[in-house]
Amino acid sequence: MTRYLKEIISGTWSLFVGMGITIKYFFQPVVTLQYPHEAVPMTPRYRGHTQLVWDERKGGDKCIVCNACMKTCPSGCISLAGEKLEGAKQKSLTKYELNFTTCSLCGLCVEVCPTEALEFSKDYNIAGRSEDEFKYDLLKRLKETHS
Amino acid sequence: MSIDYEVIRLAAFIVGIIGFVALNAAYLVWLERKEAGHIQRRIGPKEVGPYGLLQPMADGLKLMSKQLLVPDGVDPVLFKIAPILVMTPAIMSFVTIPFSETLAPRNLDVGLLAVFAFASVNVLGLLLGAWGSRNKYAVISAARVVSQNVAYEVPMLVVIVTMVMVTGTLNMHDIVTQQMGGFWQWNIFRLGVSPLMPVAFLIFFVCMLAETNRAPFDMAEAESELIAGVFTEYSGMGFGVFFMGEYANIVVGTSIATVLFLGGWSCPFGLFPGVHWFLIKMYLLIFTVIWIRWTFPRTTFYGLLNLSWKILVPVSFFNLILTSALLKVF
Numbered sequence: 001m002t003r004y005l006k007e008i009i010s011g012t013w014s015l016f017v018g019m020g021i022t023i024k025y026f027f028q029p030v031v032t033l034q035y036p037h038e039a040v041p042m043t044p045r046y047r048g049h050t051q052l053v054w055d056e057r058k059g060g061d062k063c064i065v066c067n068a069c070m071k072t073c074p075s076g077c078i079s080l081a082g083e084k085l086e087g088a089k090q091k092s093l094t095k096y097e098l099n100f101t102t103c104s105l106c107g108l109c110v111e112v113c114p115t116e117a118l119e120f121s122k123d124y125n126i127a128g129r130s131e132d133e134f135k136y137d138l139l140k141r142l143k144e145t146h147s
Numbered sequence: 148m149s150i151d152y153e154v155i156r157l158a159a160f161i162v163g164i165i166g167f168v169a170l171n172a173a174y175l176v177w178l179e180r181k182e183a184g185h186i187q188r189r190i191g192p193k194e195v196g197p198y199g200l201l202q203p204m205a206d207g208l209k210l211m212s213k214q215l216l217v218p219d220g221v222d223p224v225l226f227k228i229a230p231i232l233v234m235t236p237a238i239m240s241f242v243t244i245p246f247s248e249t250l251a252p253r254n255l256d257v258g259l260l261a262v263f264a265f266a267s268v269n270v271l272g273l274l275l276g277a278w279g280s281r282n283k284y285a286v287i288s289a290a291r292v293v294s295q296n297v298a299y300e301v302p303m304l305v306v307i308v309t310m311v312m313v314t315g316t317l318n319m320h321d322i323v324t325q326q327m328g329g330f331w332q333w334n335i336f337r338l339g340v341s342p343l344m345p346v347a348f349l350i351f352f353v354c355m356l357a358e359t360n361r362a363p364f365d366m367a368e369a370e371s372e373l374i375a376g377v378f379t380e381y382s383g384m385g386f387g388v389f390f391m392g393e394y395a396n397i398v399v400g401t402s403i404a405t406v407l408f409l410g411g412w413s414c415p416f417g418l419f420p421g422v423h424w425f426l427i428k429m430y431l432l433i434f435t436v437i438w439i440r441w442t443f444p445r446t447t448f449y450g451l452l453n454l455s456w457k458i459l460v461p462v463s464f465f466n467l468i469l470t471s472a473l474l475k476v477f
């Protein structure tokens with residue numbers, strides 16, 4: 001009999017304890033992110049597609065068109081071109097195309113670049129309807145984001 | 148002249164009650180989703196309208212646009228009247244519930260009895276719906292619904308008998324007027340009559356949860372074991388009506404709990420009684436019902452029957468005997 005009563009009382013008590021826990025959560029602020037309206041700031045180590053680094057002093061890209069990234073890329077997804085402008089010491093970049101459909105994000109291009117002209121973007125919201133939307137013109141992107 | 152007045156009164160109450168039930172059914176779903184969201188630290192519906200307030204309309208529209216399937220082999224008559232059999236008694240129960248001093252459709256002397264008579268039809272609706280579906284899951288689930296309802300009707304009615312002994316009437320209006328003037332007058336706190344009054348309230352509340360098939364006693368639906376239980380074969384608005392019936396039953400159950408134990412429309416401090424107090428108490432109880440749902444997982448069927456026959460029935464009988472003894476002595 002005492003065991004029976006004890007069981008009822010401790011059982012009922014545990015139910016109230018459980019309800020206490022849930023009501024505590026009810027009044028705590030929400031932790032979810034309203035995804036399409038809000039975005040998470042990505043961690044510094046996040047690897048999105050590669051992009052060119054903006055050079056503050058020069059007001060453009062840092063690339064010297066050494067072709068190292070193109071040569072080292074195991075997937076062959078980089079194609080770039082440059083030309084020597086009148087009076088300039090180095091070549092300057094005229095075209096930098098990244099075919100992100102084949103990029104494996106190995107990071108070799110970022111590693112090998114002598115002028116640190118490449119970095120990973122923090123872009124994770126990429127979606128598209130056709131393959132062509134993932135053939136990025138990185139030079140154009142750089143100019144667009146800094147215009 | 149007086150007949151005219153009666154007819155208008157009747158029409159007003161029919162429209163009022165159906166509107167009240169429909170609005171409640173729609174917005175309790177919204178409340179349920181919001182509350183569930185916040186308990187899980189989400190926001191819940193928010194896209195359709197401000198705070199997701201138009202969500203019930205969108206849901207209703209979606210349900211109505213779906214095809215009403217009547218599968219081969221069902222009993223078409225039973226299959227079609229079952230949702231109505233669940234919904235109608237829920238609406239009928241409101242006939243006797245007094246929302247305030249003046250706002251009561253009918254002041255019946257046997258009001259309490261009438262509500263429970265209507266409430267028992269609810270089980271019949273679920274049983275017929277499941278039987279008419281000719282679906283094994285639905286039939287198994289209907290058997291569970293019936294044994295669950297029988298199990299929980301017993302302690303609930305024993306508590307009601309206790310309350311009727313204490314109040315000395317079946318008239319809900321009189322039950323409330325007895326409890327006017329501060330929360331210490333409410334039946335739940337009348338420890339002088341019986342020290343087990345709060346326990347009686349607890350038993351009533353648990354039985355109400357089980358009667359309305361709410362979690363943790365939602366054996367009728369049991370969507371993880373029985374697909375959707377008795378509703379398995381229902382689609383579109385047929386399912387929607389079952390769902391609305393469930394919410395209407397919650398409103399009825401919490402209203403009766405408010406009237407019987409929490410002093411109906413009386414103010415806790417003895418001031419300004421009115422319909423607002425009734426609604427506040429009722430919605431606080433509904434909030435608790437939803438809160439319970441998102442706290443406890445569904446019990447097993449043995450757990451459910453054990454709770455009723457081994458705990459609620461003996462305790463409620465003990466309470467009945469104790470109360471009657473105390474009433475006799477004092």
Ligand code: SF4
Nearest residue numbers: 073103104106107109
């Ligand atoms: S990350 Fe790797 S695969 Fe992608 S472009 Fe750079 S080198 Fe090529």
Ligand code: SF4
Nearest residue numbers: 063064066067069113
């Ligand atoms: S390795 Fe760097 S500097 Fe060389 S071409 Fe590629 S981006 Fe330009």
